[in-house]
Structures are given as C-alpha cells and as structure tokens.
Amino acid sequence: DSGVTQTPKHLITATGQRVTLRCSPRSGDLSVYWYQQSLDQGLQFLIQYYNGEERAKGNILERFSAQQFPDLHSELNLSSLELGDSALYFCASSLTSGDFQETQYFGPGTRLLVL
Amino acid sequence: SQQGEEDPQALSIQEGENATMNCSYKTSINNLQWYRQNSGRGLVHLILIRSNEREKHSGRLRVTLDTSKKSSSLLITASRAADTASYFCATAPIQGAQKLVFGQGTRLTINP
Numbered sequence: 001d002s003g004v005t006q007t008p009k010h011l012i013t014a015t016g017q018r019v020t021l022r023c024s025p026r027s028g029d030l031s032v033y034w035y036q037q038s039l040d041q042g043l044q045f046l047i048q049y050y051n052g053e054e055r056a057k058g059n060i061l062e063r064f065s066a067q068q069f070p071d072l073h074s075e076l077n078l079s080s081l082e083l084g085d086s087a088l089y090f091c092a093s094s095l096t097s098g099d100f101q102e103t104q105y106f107g108p109g110t111r112l113l114v115l
Numbered sequence: 116s117q118q119g120e121e122d123p124q125a126l127s128i129q130e131g132e133n134a135t136m137n138c139s140y141k142t143s144i145n146n147l148q149w150y151r152q153n154s155g156r157g158l159v160h161l162i163l164i165r166s167n168e169r170e171k172h173s174g175r176l177r178v179t180l181d182t183s184k185k186s187s188s189l190l191i192t193a194s195r196a197a198d199t200a201s202y203f204c205a206t207a208p209i210q211g212a213q214k215l216v217f218g219q220g221t222r223l224t225i226n227p
Binding site for chain 2: 002004033042043044045048055056058088090092099100101102103104105106107108109111
C-alpha cells in the first residue's frame with residue numbers, strides 16, 4: 001500500500017459526459033501527479049500540482065483539467081468524453097516539488113470506460 | 116512518443132534464474148527510474164539512478180546506467196514467482212518540459 005488513495009476504482013460512462021477523479025496523496029506529500037495509461041499510448045504524464053499550484057504540464061488535453069485543494073487532495077476533471085479516453089488514470093504523490101528527481105508513490109488507479 | 120524503449124517487450128524465465136531488462140532513451144536526462152506494475156495495478160517505484168551514477172543496487176535488483184550509450188539495464192537476480200509483472204523505465208529529461216517519460220515496458224513472467 002503506497003498510501004495514495006484514488007476514487008472511484010472503476011467508472012463507466014457515456015461519450016460526451018464529464019467525470020471527476022479524486023486523489024488523496026500520502027500524508028505529508030505536497031506534490032500530486034496525474035498519469036494516463038492506455039493500450040495505444042502507454043503511460044503518459046498529464047499534469048503536476050505542488051502545494052496547490054500547477055507545477056508541470058504534460059500531454060493533458062484541453063478537455064481535461066485538474067486542481068489541488070488546500071488539504072492537498074487533487075481532482076482530475078475529464079469532460080466531453082470520447083471513446084479514446086478509456087484508460088487507467090493514476091495519481092502519484094511525492095514529498096516536495098521534486099522536479100521529477102524524487103520517488104513518486106502511485107495510487108491504485110481509476111479505470112475509466114467510456115461507452 | 117515514448118522516450119524510453121524497453122527491450123525485450125516480453126521475457127519468460129524459470130524461477131531462480133536472473134532476468135535482465137534494457138532501456139534505451141533519446142535525450143539527455145537528469146535521472147532514470149525503474150517501476151514495477153502488477154497486472155492492472157498501480158506502479159511501484161524500484162530504483163532511481165541519477166545521471167552521474169553508473170550502478171545502483173537494491174536487494175536483488177541491480178541497475179546500471181550508461182549515459183554515453185543512453186541506455187540502462189535492470190537485473191533481477193534469483194527471480195521469484197512474485198517478480199512476475201511489467202517493468203517500466205522512466206526518464207526525466209534535462210531539457211524541455213519537466214516530466215517523467217515512460218517506456219512501453221517489459222512483461223516479465225517467472226515460471227515456477
């Protein structure tokens with residue numbers, strides 16, 4: 001158990017809909033990262049938040065957005081969903097801003113299926 | 116596109132044998148990390164090796180890094196059935212946007 005929690009574990013929705021994925025980092029970690037894992041694209045970094053502020057941005061679509069709240073939990077919002085958005089979405093956390101120089105601890109993931 | 120490319124894509128060995136997985140990357144890096152993923156689950160961090168390091172050990176794991184060849188290897192000695200998983204290398208590029216770039220992974224199967 002990494003100490004990172006994600007809800008929900010599974011999500012089934014329809015095209016065009018909007019969903020919110022939630023992540024609670026390990027106690028004391030200030031950075032939260034979001035990743036998408038799909039069969040065709042592999043594991044891709046989406047976005048990082050550090051202490052409430054956006055820190056780094058990866059291959060995140062404009063239809064996707066994220067935020068980190070004062071209690072450091074984070075939410076990833078996916079809107080206007082398409083079939084191709086079906087994937088495993090992982091959240092990870094690390095102690096500091098990290099600049100990707102430190103260990104990231106991954107949550108169990110949310111499996112999203114868009115029908 | 117993925118910066119890291121693992122080789123082989125799949126590896127099947129007998130329990131007790133050593134398993135070696137390789138990773139190649141394209142651009143200069145700050146560090147390279149190896150992760151393990153059991154089927155459909157979250158990733159577990161194994162080792163981080165910095166660009167000025169050549170070798171690192173952790174239990175039965177040995178990682179090497181050759182920055183001149185832009186390659187890394189992960190060796191698992193005395194493999195166990197529980198080592199069955201996918202192994203990913205991830206690189207933190209020096210230039211460009213800060214991020215962790217994952218390879219496609221090596222699927223390792225340990226046969227009892």
